[in-house]
Amino acid sequence: MKRPYRVVVGKPGLDGHDRGAKTITRALRDHGFEVIYTGLHQTPEQIAETVLQEDADAVGLSLLSGAHLTLFPRVMSELGDRGLADVLVFGGGVIPDADARALREQGVAEIFQPGASLKGISSWLESALDERED
Numbered sequence: 001m002k003r004p005y006r007v008v009v010g011k012p013g014l015d016g017h018d019r020g021a022k023t024i025t026r027a028l029r030d031h032g033f034e035v036i037y038t039g040l041h042q043t044p045e046q047i048a049e050t051v052l053q054e055d056a057d058a059v060g061l062s063l064l065s066g067a068h069l070t071l072f073p074r075v076m077s078e079l080g081d082r083g084l085a086d087v088l089v090f091g092g093g094v095i096p097d098a099d100a101r102a103l104r105e106q107g108v109a110e111i112f113q114p115g116a117s118l119k120g121i122s123s124w125l126e127s128a129l130d131e132r133e134d
Contacts (some may be wrong), residue, residue: 001032001126002133006056010038010047012075015065020092020114024060024121031122044071048078051087057129058088068095072103088128092116 009025011018018040025037036054038047051059059079061072072091079087091103092112100111109128112121 002130004032004034005058005126005129006034006036006054007125008036008038008047008051008054008056008059010042010050010059010061010075011040012042012044012047012061012063012071013065013067014041015063015067016040017064018062020064021060021062024062024092024118027118027122028060028125031119031126033122033125044074044078047075048082048084051079051084052082056087057132058090058125060125061089061091063091063093063095066094068093069099069102072108073106076107088125088132090125090128092121 007028009021011021025035028035038050061075076089079085089108090110091108094114095111103111
């Protein structure tokens with residue numbers, strides 16, 4: 001890792017299941033990232049404001065409610081409104097392949113499905129952020 005990266009992990013919307021978000025938060029911390037977990041029931045505005053206040057390099061969104069095609073773009077829009085369009089956005093949850101493709105086309109860097117390896121996610125994020133440092 002070229003430097004200690006700051007990552008916000010957010011749970012947008014009314015999704016009340018945060019086991020995956022807490023698991024990825026711990027895995028990223030163990031890998032060497034500085035991680036800020038926003039907690040449940042965050043609005044896109046709250047998540048973007050946290051990214052701004054924490055000077056984060058990336059934001060990971062965890063969503064199981066099925067509202068990913070609405071909430072992911074709203075978070076990205078809020079980031080853009082705050083001059084943070086360069087923040088890397090990635091996500092995870094139960095997201096159908098077609099929806100994951102659509103989100104990538106809208107600028108989400110990567111979508112991780114259930115069963116993705118924690119080491120693989122951490123390594124991917126490190127590589128993606130290191131590439132931006134060059």
